[in-house]
Amino acid sequence: MRTAGIEAPTARYRQVANDLREAIARGQFSPGDALPSQPELAGIYRLNQTSISRAIAILAAEGLVRTEHGRGTYVQDIPAAKHTRRIPPPASGSSFADEMRNAGIEPRTELVQAETADPPAAVAQRLHLRAAEQVLISKWLIFADARPIQVSASYIPLSIARSADLALPDTEPTAIHQQLAKNGYHVSRFVEEVECRRPTVDEAALLRISEGQPVLDVVRLALDQAGRTLEMTINVFPGQMWLLRYEWPADG
Amino acid sequence: MRTAGIEAPTARYRQVANDLREAIARGQFSPGDALPSQPELAGIYRLNQTSISRAIAILAAEGLVRTEHGRGTYVQDIPAAKHTRRIPPPASGSSFADEMRNAGIEPRTELVQAETADPPAAVAQRLHLRAAEQVLISKWLIFADARPIQVSASYIPLSIARSADLALPDTEPTAIHQQLAKNGYHVSRFVEEVECRRPTVDEAALLRISEGQPVLDVVRLALDQAGRTLEMTINVFPGQMWLLRYEWPADG
C-alpha cells in the first residue's frame, strides 16, 4: 500500500486535473469561485476543449468542483470537519442539533413527504408486514446551514402507528420513539446495517453532490422485546461529510 | 426521491452504456467474458471509438466491467450476496472464516507486511504515542476464493507488544487479543469509526476494483479499562461487497 509519489501521469488531461487540484488546494480558487471557462483553460494549457472537459470531469467526480451547464464550473465547499454520528448517542441531553449549534452551524430539517402508503418491497420485507399492510412514511431532508447533509426516510407499520396515535409525524424524528413508548411500544434494541455505494441520480441532486461521490446508506431497525420491528429508518449521508462512530463493550 | 423512469438520455455514449449494462444484466455477457473490442462496438453502434470509450468508462466506474490495457474489457463478477460483518460478533465459536466455509467460500488471509516501524502520523495521533515510539505493524489481504475482499492493517504500540511477547504477529489477527489478554492487557471496549470514500489507486489495485467504486474505511480502536489504546486496526472493504451490521440495546 505505498503511495503513488510524484510519478508524472503521462496523460495530459490528468496533468491538468492534478494542476487544477493543487491550485484549489493552494487556495488559488476559493469555494464558490468559478474556474476559468473551458475555452480559456484550453488556451492556458494549449490543449483542446475536449481534454479540458475530461480533466474537469475528474475533479467533478472527486467532488472538488461542480459543473453547471451553461453557467460555469464552481469550486465546491468541502467542510474541514466531518459531522460525527455517535452510537450509542452521547449520554445526557445534548441532541445532535444542539451539538451543531455549539459548533456554530445552524441545523434545519425539512419535511419532504408524509403520508400513509404501500411500502416499497424492500421495506415491506424487512418489516415483516402482513400482506398489503400499509405504512406511515415520512421523509426528511436535513441541512447544516444551507447545505443538505442527510436524507432520511422513516417507515412505521400502520397497525403500530394507529394505536400509538401517530397520525402525521410532522414532528421531529426523535419525538417518535417517545410517542411510541407512551403507548406501550418500547424499543428494546436497535440494528443498523451500513452500506456504501454510489448515489442514485435523485440522491445526488438532493444532496448536491456529484454522482462519483459515494454515500453511506444506513438502515436502522427499532425492535421491541418480542422482536417486532416498530420502525425502519433509511438514512443516506454524503460519504465525504460524515463519520459514523460506534462504541461497545468487549465481551459480555 | 422519484426514480428517473425511462427517459432516454440524449447523449449517445450514455445510451450505449445503458444498452451494454442491460446486455450484461440479461446475461448476454457473463462474468469473465470479454466485451467486443472498442472498434467492433464502434461499428455495431455506428459511433466512433472515442464515444465507445466513454461509454465503457461509465460501466467501469460502476464496477460492472474492468478494462485491461492491451487486452480487452471484461465483465466483472459481482457476487449476489454481500459479506456481512456483525458487531458484536455472533455468540459462540463460529468465526467469520467458518461462516464463509459454510457458505461454500474458501477464505484465505495473506500477510502483506509485518515489521516494527514508525507509525504514520494519523496512527500515532490516535494511539497517543510517546514521541518517536514505534509500533508493530502488520498488514493483511483477505480473500474469498480468489477474490480480495478486505485490506487490514494493525498497529500496536511497541511498549505493549514487547511486554505481551508479540514479536512477529504472523498469527491470524484474531489471536492477537487473546495473546494480549494473557499478558494482562484486557480490552474493555471497542470504538469503530466508519467512513466511506473513493479508494486510493493502491487500494483499487489491491482490491481489484475501479477507482469509481467506493470503499468502506473502518478504524477500530481496542481500549483497556484505563482508556489506553492497545491496538488500532484500519480495515478497508470494497463497498459493493460488504454490509456492516451493528446491534445494541436501547437505553442503558
Added chain:
DNA sequence: TAGTGGTCTAGACCACTGC
C-alpha cells in the same frame, strides 16, 4: 445574443499485450 459546459466526429498516434 453571447458565453458557458456537453457532445460528437474522423482520424491519428501511443502504450500495452500476447502471439
Added chain:
DNA sequence: CAGTGGTCTAGACCACTAA
C-alpha cells in the same frame, strides 16, 4: 507483429444560462 484500450486533435454543433 496485429489487436487491444488510451489519448489527443481541430473543429463543429447542441443545450443551457443570463443579460
